[in-house]
């Protein structure tokens with residue numbers, strides 16, 4: 001078996017538990033500050049997550065609530081700008097923790113000289129401070145975000161860009177994802193994908209993944225990686 005050379009990680013729901021107590025809270029604070037009555041509760045937020053990207057999620061929601069397309073776009077743009085700042089504040093106070101096992105897996109892969117990168121639909125303005133705060137000892141070779149790759153998952157563009165930047169072909173890499181959209185993006189980019197489920201994605205169709213585990217601390221997931229580190 002070819003030795004694993006690079007791992008490209010999704011962020012939301014994979015490296016960090018960011019959705020329920022991070023993004024969702026920031027969206028709700030943005031609604032509140034704007035004087036809007038809308039609030040996204042933890043359970044229905046799981047449905048909203050099927051639209052990747054916070055601004056697109058807002059547009060889809062606002063149109064469904066009866067706003068005209070142009071008005072929804074403009075309101076979503078304003079709300080999302082503020083939501084991004086609020087998300088940065090939540091990160092600063094430690095409200096967005098790493099998923100159990102994330103620090104250990106990243107450290108172990110880095111020690112085995114596996115190159116680590118990130119491919120996310122999230123905005124660079126919060127992704128960078130999050131990575132710096134949560135994984136200070138890890139050096140990511142490429143961090144590709146929804147700020148520069150605006151065609152979001154399940155489109156494979158973000159993974160193709162991560163491979164272009166690092167110079168690796170798909171046969172050298174593995175993607176790690178938590179959701180159906182993420183697995184689909186990775187697989188369409190030609191990558192093998194390890195999926196780690198969470199409360200929002202346990203029922204997703206992850207059948208395209210090479211392996212599905214319950215988290216980054218799942219012993220079977222660790223074993224999956226370790227078995228690919230021997231030369």
Ligand code: XBP
Nearest residue numbers: 012052053054055120121122123182
């Ligand atoms: C996660 C997302 C992100 C966040 C919000 O998808 O869709 O957009 O929910 O971040 P994935 P922004 O984990 O597949 O990358 O508000 O910055 O878009």
Ligand code: MG
Nearest residue numbers: 010012013178
């Ligand atoms: Mg994700």
